[in-house]
Amino acid sequence: MKYRDTRDPSRQVSFGEAVLRGMDPETGGLYIPLSLPELPRSFLLRNPVPSFRDIAYEVSRPFMEGEIPDEELMAIIADAYPFTAPVTPIDPTTYVLELFHGPTCAFKDFGARFMARMMSWFNRNENEPLHILVATSGDTGSAVGSAFHGVEGIDVTILYPEGKISPLQEKQLCTFDGNVRALKVSGTFDDCQKLVKTAFTDEALRAKLRLSSANSINISRLLPQSFYYIYGSLLVRDRCRYDCKIDDPSLIVTVPSGNFGNLTSGLMARKMGAPIRGFIAATNSNRTIPDWLQTGEYKARPSVSTLSNAMDVGAPSNFERMSAMYSLEEARSVIAGYWTDDAGTMEAIRSCNKRTGYIIDPHGAVAWKAWDDVRNGAMRDLLSGRSNAPGKPGLVGCPETAPEWAKDCSDKTCVGLILETAHPAKFGETVKEAIGRDPSLPERLEKVLTLPDRSSPMSTDYQEFKAWLLANL
Numbered sequence: 001m002k003y004r005d006t007r008d009p010s011r012q013v014s015f016g017e018a019v020l021r022g023m024d025p026e027t028g029g030l031y032i033p034l035s036l037p038e039l040p041r042s043f044l045l046r047n048p049v050p051s052f053r054d055i056a057y058e059v060s061r062p063f064m065e066g067e068i069p070d071e072e073l074m075a076i077i078a079d080a081y082p083f084t085a086p087v088t089p090i091d092p093t094t095y096v097l098e099l100f101h102g103p104t105c106a107f108k109d110f111g112a113r114f115m116a117r118m119m120s121w122f123n124r125n126e127n128e129p130l131h132i133l134v135a136t137s138g139d140t141g142s143a144v145g146s147a148f149h150g151v152e153g154i155d156v157t158i159l160y161p162e163g164k165i166s167p168l169q170e171k172q173l174c175t176f177d178g179n180v181r182a183l184k185v186s187g188t189f190d191d192c193q194k195l196v197k198t199a200f201t202d203e204a205l206r207a208k209l210r211l212s213s214a215n216s217i218n219i220s221r222l223l224p225q226s227f228y229y230i231y232g233s234l235l236v237r238d239r240c241r242y243d244c245k246i247d248d249p250s251l252i253v254t255v256p257s258g259n260f261g262n263l264t265s266g267l268m269a270r271k272m273g274a275p276i277r278g279f280i281a282a283t284n285s286n287r288t289i290p291d292w293l294q295t296g297e298y299k300a301r302p303s304v305s306t307l308s309n310a311m312d313v314g315a316p317s318n319f320e321r322m323s324a325m326y327s328l329e330e331a332r333s334v335i336a337g338y339w340t341d342d343a344g345t346m347e348a349i350r351s352c353n354k355r356t357g358y359i360i361d362p363h364g365a366v367a368w369k370a371w372d373d374v375r376n377g378a379m380r381d382l383l384s385g386r387s388n389a390p391g392k393p394g395l396v397g398c399p400e401t402a403p404e405w406a407k408d409c410s411d412k413t414c415v416g417l418i419l420e421t422a423h424p425a426k427f428g429e430t431v432k433e434a435i436g437r438d439p440s441l442p443e444r445l446e447k448v449l450t451l452p453d454r455s456s457p458m459s460t461d462y463q464e465f466k467a468w469l470l471a472n473l
């Protein structure tokens, strides 16, 4: 499979090049696959539903054909995914796809672990190790650190702003050993990012060390996220028959979104044949994409902080991919836009728990609220012209921009799948404030609290950072 640049379709690279480069350094564009292979009907209709790993293998094969041998790919998938994505019903027509069963308890494990193994594979013939530098304001750092931990030929240095992330997040970053190190920088997230960016442009340093980044724009982080959409939608279709006597559900997947990598992967899965009728793009007050769907104009803006802070993105980098793959009209026909504020998020954690017993984290709560509103009249109101007032949280749009599946919402065959992107214990304080008790801490998070802190202090001075890199890598 070839991959093309979003900005100049004539610039094409192999999978290996796309993985190692991340983005096109000359145009600044991102890579997308030239085409999306359709999954055979025999595979989509297989009974019982194939395992998560079987789906991962079948789906990924064509994307790296001729570059990674089949048995190697199978071994990589087994190593990357000792966990899966369980589907849990929480009410008669709502399922939750739990994406927090990986080592860091967030959905980024799915993408980061696959990417780490792809980079290691394509780096295998190099004598010198690849040094990955990441600046993090929280979750990304631990997913990347954990994903690369113990991976051959690569080491990782994580920079984070000291005192500006949650104590649990800090523990997750500072307790790696071996090939993953953390630097606590006496500054802000922007200072961390500046140190990393300066290192990447420092020719003298690059002559000595092979540097790379592991950010969310890498195509090998997006591809594996399509696995769980296919797995989850097949499972729901299968279960509906028994759970709610619906044979051919109109399945609506609600995605709590920030940078829109997750939703982009969902759009890819749908094109490949996943039985998904439509999506709800659910955001917090950072509503750049819902606004785009509503007005047709894309306006990036500074991010505002919210309770679902992993979604605090004002200029989502994957908009570039979404708009290279879908025109505005096509996007509108598949995706409904929805947003809510912090009050709505708190209310959603509470209502989800009260009505279903399920404890949901602040990110998943945004998705729950979107789905629950849409099925309980928000879409009907929109279709009848009683749409939401501009600037007010809720479902956005008007009858003309409503998705093709809008009418299904009042239909008995409409079923929802909500993506739960983090374990509620990662945001225990917010959850406790909403429901009055602490979510239970999974063992892998509890363990991390007792491990020794191995991080090193760092100032915001580039020369000091450079000297540290040269002495320690």
Ligand SMILES: *Cc1c(COP(=O)(O)O)cnc(C)c1O
Pocket: 106, 107, 108, 139, 256, 257, 258, 259, 260, 261, 262, 263, 310, 311, 363, 421, 422
């Ligand atoms: C990163 C993240 C998101 C947002 O995902 P995008 O792919 O950036 O849209 C949502 N929830 C959690 C918990 C995350 O860590």
